[in-house]
Amino acid sequence: xxxxxxxxxxxxxxxxxxxxxxxxxxxxxxxxxxxxxxxxxxxxxxxxxxxxxxxxxxxxxxxxxxxxxxxxxxxxxxxxxxxxxxxxxxxxxxxxxxxxxxxxxxxxxxxxxxxxxxxxxxxxxxxxxxxxxxxxxxxxxxxxxxxxxxxxxxxxxxxxxxxxxxxxxxxxxxxxxxxxxxxxxxxxxxxxxxxxxxxxxxxxxxxxxxxxxxxxxxxxxxxxxxxxxxxxxxxxxxxxxxxxxxxxxxxxxxxxxxxxxxxx
Amino acid sequence: xxxxxxxxxxxxxxxxxxxxxxxxxxxxxxxxxxxxxxxxxxxxxxxxxxxxxxxxxxxxxxxxxxxxxxxxxxxxxxxxxxxxxxxxxxxxxxxxxxxxxxxxxxxxxxxxxxxxxxxxxxxxxxxxxxxxxxxxxxxxxxxxxxxxxxxxxxxxxxxxxxxxxxxxxxxxxxxxxxxxxxxxxxxxxxxxxxxxxxxxxxxxxxxxxxxxxxxxxxxxxxxxxxxxxxxxxxxxxxxxxxxxxxxxxxxxxxxxxxxxxxxxxxxxxxxxxxxxxxxxxxxxxxxxxxxxxxxxx
Numbered sequence: 001x002x003x004x005x006x007x008x009x010x011x012x013x014x015x016x017x018x019x020x021x022x023x024x025x026x027x028x029x030x031x032x033x034x035x036x037x038x039x040x041x042x043x044x045x046x047x048x049x050x051x052x053x054x055x056x057x058x059x060x061x062x063x064x065x066x067x068x069x070x071x072x073x074x075x076x077x078x079x080x081x082x083x084x085x086x087x088x089x090x091x092x093x094x095x096x097x098x099x100x101x102x103x104x105x106x107x108x109x110x111x112x113x114x115x116x117x118x119x120x121x122x123x124x125x126x127x128x129x130x131x132x133x134x135x136x137x138x139x140x141x142x143x144x145x146x147x148x149x150x151x152x153x154x155x156x157x158x159x160x161x162x163x164x165x166x167x168x169x170x171x172x173x174x175x176x177x178x179x180x181x182x183x184x185x186x187x188x189x190x191x192x193x194x195x196x197x198x199x200x201x202x203x204x205x206x207x208x209x210x211x212x213x214x215x216x217x218x219x220x221x222x223x224x225x226x227x228x229x230x231x232x233x234x235x236x237x238x239x240x241x242x243x244x245x246x247x248x249x250x251x252x253x254x255x256x257x258x259x260x261x262x263x264x
Numbered sequence: 265x266x267x268x269x270x271x272x273x274x275x276x277x278x279x280x281x282x283x284x285x286x287x288x289x290x291x292x293x294x295x296x297x298x299x300x301x302x303x304x305x306x307x308x309x310x311x312x313x314x315x316x317x318x319x320x321x322x323x324x325x326x327x328x329x330x331x332x333x334x335x336x337x338x339x340x341x342x343x344x345x346x347x348x349x350x351x352x353x354x355x356x357x358x359x360x361x362x363x364x365x366x367x368x369x370x371x372x373x374x375x376x377x378x379x380x381x382x383x384x385x386x387x388x389x390x391x392x393x394x395x396x397x398x399x400x401x402x403x404x405x406x407x408x409x410x411x412x413x414x415x416x417x418x419x420x421x422x423x424x425x426x427x428x429x430x431x432x433x434x435x436x437x438x439x440x441x442x443x444x445x446x447x448x449x450x451x452x453x454x455x456x457x458x459x460x461x462x463x464x465x466x467x468x469x470x471x472x473x474x475x476x477x478x479x480x481x482x483x484x485x486x487x488x489x490x491x492x493x494x495x496x497x498x499x500x501x502x503x504x505x506x507x508x509x510x511x512x513x514x515x516x517x518x519x520x521x522x523x524x525x526x527x528x529x530x531x532x533x534x535x536x537x538x539x540x541x542x543x544x545x546x547x548x549x550x551x552x553x554x555x556x557x558x559x560x561x
Contacts, residue, residue, distance in 0.1 A: 002368065006353075101351060103352060103353060105345075105347045109315050109340060109347075110340060110368035110369075111337055111338075111340040112368060262317040263318075264308065264312070264347065264348075
């Protein structure tokens with residue numbers, strides 16, 4: 001398990017950095033909630049005048065911002081986005097960082113099977129994402145409870161919080177796969193941002209055209225907080241699509257990594 | 265004698281680019297085999313196939329009688345590898361890295377680690393990032409020898425090491441060899457291969473030219489002799505048998521020499537010299553004169 005440990009060590013700093021980022025965004029939005037709730041009628045009136053496409057694009061088309069549930073579903077779109085960037089970035093990194101630091105020779109000349117190397121890295125990746133979600137949930141919960149009043153909807157908050165993890169799995173799988181394709185992947189962040197925002201733009205288009213089939217193309221549609229509000233559960237079909245993408249692309253990544261020439 | 269490495273018709277193309285073509289040779293147990301050729305000849309390609317870092321296009325290689333592609337895992341347990349360019353995790357300390365490296369082979373032999381570090385004068389407390397190229401190379405040497413491998417593969421190992429450290433390093437290799445380890449030593453510097461190896465394989469442009477006993481190479485090896493005269497020497501001086509490729513100006517004379525070095529000195533002795541340089545020719549020159557140019561043998 002030495003590779004696993006080494007991976008955790010290498011990613012602990014970005015993990016804390018991104019988790020802090022998510023928490024900062026969460027609490028910053030939450031601070032604004034009081035003033036929005038206080039002028040609920042006014043806010044709703046103003047928003048009513050916004051074009052529908054604009055509201056859709058920013059995630060508050062069919063929710064009321066003056067209601068805490070609706071407000072959360074709006075703000076979680078951004079938390080999920082930050083989480084997606086971390087998931088993608090870490091997914092791209094784990095199998096390609098040896099190529100970047102040029103330590104592949106060091107690692108793969110050791111008595112290790114490549115499948116073992118990839119497995120330990122995958123395990124570290126999943127643990128990092130899980131830890132991030134637990135950390136975020138634990139540290140964001142007090143904020144939610146402070147605003148929720150007498151009857152907090154814990155189930156809804158759990159569903160929203162862990163939708164970050166589900167979306168991260170999707171991007172982690174895509175990231176693993178993309179990272180083993182080129183001979184040596186140098187630009188982790190540019191690829192990460194390009195892919196995440198590509199899927200985000202698909203989501204924006206999807207929100208505007210409201211085509212159900214298009215929604216399978218982007219994980220941002222799978223666990224939409226506004227859907228969770230009414231449904232109070234993850235949609236089984238989307239959950240299946242999410243996990244299928246993760247497993248399929250991870251398996252492909254493993255297969256390519258096994259067959260790949262490792263260049264000095 | 266048993267062969268530790270057996271390579272048969274090994275070919276590797278990187279897409280359309282040539283790596284190696286039809287390379288065959290074997291290395292016997294307990295020998296120090298020199299693998300020599302200019303940069304880009306295919307030495308590293310061959311070595312990387314032996315370690316299963318890359319996959320062959322055709323042909324095959326066996327190490328310890330096992331197939332390199334299928335049994336890479338078992339093979340690598342008993343191989344120590346020093347790459348030509350060493351890269352490690354920059355934020356680790358030297359000791360941390362060596363322990364990480366050793367952890368893949370089981371127990372860490374701290375006594376041996378300290379012994380090797382002492383011989384190579386390697387400071388275990390420093391960060392990898394702060395090390396010079398030569399010091400990183402020392403880390404590579406220690407991590408390659410730490411687990412007492414029975415096959416040691418060295419890919420251009422001496423770059424960055426000062427002469428004293430090269431001596432110590434060669435000492436360590438000889439020590440391991442006496443213990444029974446087989447060594448594959450790749451280099452583009454002929455003299456260092458001559459110092460250490462019993463046999464050499466010569467590779468050029470992806471093809472194996474020949475495998476020779478080192479003794480026969482030494483007898484036929486060229487020296488590069490360059491003389492500067494104090495006075496102008498108008499007439500062409502008479503040179504002993506074995507001199508070739510003569511280049512001359514009134515104050516200078518340069519030639520390649522192969523034969524009894526005493527004869528060369530006798531014929532030089534009558535001149536009043538300002539300076540004399542005798543060098544080992546580099547590999548390209550040897551290929552050109554010894555193996556008769558482009559197509560080698």
